[in-house]
Amino acid sequence: MLQLGIIGTGAIAHHFIAAAHQTKHYQLAAIYSRTMESAKAFAERYQQSLQLYTDMEEFLTSTIDILYIASPNSLHHGQAKAALLAGKHVIIEKPAVTRPEEWADLVTIAKEKQVFVFEAARNYHEQAFTTISDFLVDKEIWGAHFSYAKYSSKMPDLLDGKTPNVFSSQFAGGALMDLGIYPVYASVRLFGAPISARYTAQQLPNTVDLNGSGQLMYPNFQVTIQTGKNIHSSLPAEIYTNQGTLVLDTIEHISSAIFHPLKGEAEVLAITQAPHTMLEEARQFATMIEQPQPELYENWLAAAQAVHTTLYRMRQDAQIYFEGEPHENDTSC
Ligand SMILES: NC(=O)c1ccc[n+]([C@@H]2O[C@H](COP(=O)([O-])OP(=O)(O)OC[C@H]3O[C@@H](n4cnc5c(N)ncnc54)[C@H](OP(=O)(O)O)[C@@H]3O)[C@@H](O)[C@H]2O)c1
Incomplete structure (x- = not known):
């Protein structure tokens, strides 16, 4: 234990x-x-x-x-x-x-x-992504759209002139870091590390983002990312392939995945949603410690490295700078 x-x-x-x-x-x-x-x-x-x-x-x-x-x-x-x-x-x-x-x-x-x-990164560890990856293996990916935006419980404080931690530059807040990380993880989990990334955002005077959208670039396709903390999105996720479109109800705590082929009947993938959003990651971390799987662990480390490289590129593109970070508009150095 x-x-x-x-x-x-x-x-x-x-x-x-x-x-x-x-x-x-x-x-x-x-x-x-x-x-x-x-x-x-x-x-x-x-x-x-x-x-x-x-x-x-x-x-x-x-x-x-x-x-x-x-x-x-x-x-x-x-x-x-x-x-x-x-x-x-x-x-x-x-x-x-x-x-x-x-x-x-x-x-x-x-x-x-x-x-x-x-x-x-709880969605990375969902079994659903293994089912989805297996389903996509014989298909050519032509693009995807992943959205995750939720109106924050801290918005009233922000509108009152306060700066809750999640919107502060001191604590590295903002929509991309808080929620945008989930679509980025989904993309890295399914398609690997993007070769480059873009992001444009609605920003506070401290440069922290309230909402935004961006693209993750892969050699033959792009993944569009949308995120926000001052907006709420109910958009499903879509993965476009040469054989049709796979529609997921969400990119975190997935409960449904339905493939709509270019011709023919829709196909429902067998997805089992865990009873608790954090159960799968908690179980996988403990299993890794108790029965190490070095190759799998290296994959997790590399995925996190790809995600943080991508988030950093997106922040640079939108000119989101956290407290203490040097940046081109900084006149203090
Ligand atoms: N996986 C998920 O679904 C999920 C959901 C929500 C949040 N999160 C993540 O969890 C983390 C915490 O988020 P949160 O919204 O709970 O943050 P928070 O309310 O701002 O802070 C969490 C705790 O950190 C300590 N803390 C707060 N301000 C601090 C300060 N100035 N200096 C040192 N410690 C401080 C406090 O504990 P003490 O007073 O006891 O020291 C506080 O209860 C974030 O990284 C967030 O992204 C993940």
Whole structure:
């Protein structure tokens, strides 16, 4: 049983713990929070006695085996690095990093320390994508359209003149980093790393994006990406092939995939949606630690590298710059 520690006491950490416990591979053991008050409030939901920490060093030298990091985005790299150096396996919420070199850095440290690093990109680990890949294997891909946009619960604060973390430049927020990462992961999962990428966005004065659309370029086709946090999209996903169009109800937590051939009857693919959005990733991470599959693990690491390279290119194209990042319009350096 993997002894699980948590950094970040937001709602998503409770969701992950529920999924982790459902797998029966993890046992929640410790919580790190900036304040004892929020650590205690978070722990109240659980029956067992938990170790609570406000000191990161003490937390990282405790008996936990694996950490789940669900803090604001820009803190992930530093916290994950410290945890890996302390010899812990690490699951980092998406986006695990804000720049591709940070991911390469974490992978190097994890290998040196002989521990695993995972990005909690939950849709990448859905069994549905294996079914879809298998179905597409004899077809020529001619393009795709992947959309993921949800009106954020933090929009009222933003409209009130506040800057919630998810819209802040300090914490590497914005639609692309928060939700656009799912369509990018879907594309990398199905078609591999794109050769280049574009993005145009509606942006705040701090350059962070509210919504936007872009293209991922492959040698013979393009994938159109749409994302947003000030809009809501109900568009299904479409994959265009030489034999017809495959329509998915969504690109995360997929429950249906229907192929509409150029001629003939529609074909329904056998998709089984997991009962919890985070169950499949939680199970796969635990299985990888307990029965390592080096080739598969390398695929996950390479996919994350491709995703972060792509997100970075898209940000550069739209001129989205996070706090402390040098950029061409910056007059301070
Ligand atoms: N996979 C999914 O479906 C999913 C869904 C939602 C979010 N996420 C990801 O989960 C992560 C957290 O998102 P969230 O919306 O929960 O973020 P958040 O509410 O801004 O922060 C999460 C936690 O991080 C700590 N924190 C907040 N501000 C901090 C600061 N200034 N310095 C240090 N720690 C701070 C807080 O815990 P303490 O007060 O206890 O320190 C807080 O509860 C993000 O990376 C997001 O992309 C994933």
